[in-house]
Amino acid sequence: MNDGQVLGEAVQAGLTARVVEPHAGEDAAGDAGHTHESACLNCGTPLVGSHCHACGQAAHVHRTLGAFFHDLLHGVFHFEGKIWRTLPMLAWRPGDLTRRYIAGQRASFVSPLALFLFSAFLFFAVFHQTAGETEFNPEVTLGMKDGAKGEAAVKAKIADLQKQRAAAVKAGQDIDGIDRQIDTQTTALDIMHEVKAHGTDEGGKISDVEAVNHAFAKIRANPGLAAYKAQSYAYKYSWALIPISVPFLWLLFPFSRRFHLYDHTVFVTYSIAFMTLLxxxxxxxxxxxxxxxxGLLLLAPPVHMYRQLRGAYGCSRAGGLVRAAALSLFAFVALLLFTMLVAVQTGT
Known part of the structure; x- marks a missing residue:
């Protein structure tokens, strides 16, 4: 495991842990007692009411399996009213949500970081269900190494599968499995053509940056494995979209005394969460x-950016349109930089 992968794992684990258990490690004391506690089981403060006024922990600590899963849902997804207040505002009034959260209304809404982590998890879960797991394809590797010979082998396999399909159709048999194999081999052939079309005669170099060339060489050697690793790294480094995007948003309000990096970070995190859920x-x-x-939903991102900019920063209509257009371009550049990060990590 390389240093970049270790860093990605550590950051992802740290962010998730802080969202799930924000007070972990803060003056833990004692684990006895079940009901009618006189002192907080977390920090020892005398109790007044149903929650500790010092650390916020509930006076009564449940010790049942059902309570454990209830805490899991509440800690990870904040399913106790917050999510149902946050999601409609994120969709229809994103600027108002951003502004109110920055102003200090934290208890009413899911935090941008928690929503981002949830949306990233959901995105890749849905992706795997709709697109399926990436399969290792030895034919692609063969094609990359053996050129025309490997390509001819894949074409021959596709032709053989098509004959099997025709025979299965004639016999009234199920052809879903054969169709999936044909799709896999066709994808392998497309990858070979794509890599061949974008290759060079300079030892496979596509850039003056050695890390990019090294990554390209690894991807070209085994595209199937590379695709699998790319999905893994994309999830692991999804948090990197936030620091990548914040400087671009700052460029829309340079040297502003009204808005600070914290404001931009909240804006960016909520925006990425919405785009991920979309x-x-x-x-x-x-x-x-x-x-x-x-097709209709593909028109939503620039509209959402415009509404969030106007609501969060108080832009005029003209200013919101100009900044939304610029932000759309910046978002594309940020996504491109993130893709390059994932590609380099995939090739290491």
């Missing part, structure tokens, strides 16, 4: 062949 919905609709709905 991606989940698009994948689900795509799996249901609702192409018309997918």
């Amino acid at each position: 991606g989940c919905l698009i994948m689900l609709l795509g799996a249901l062949n609702q192409d018309w709905a997918v």
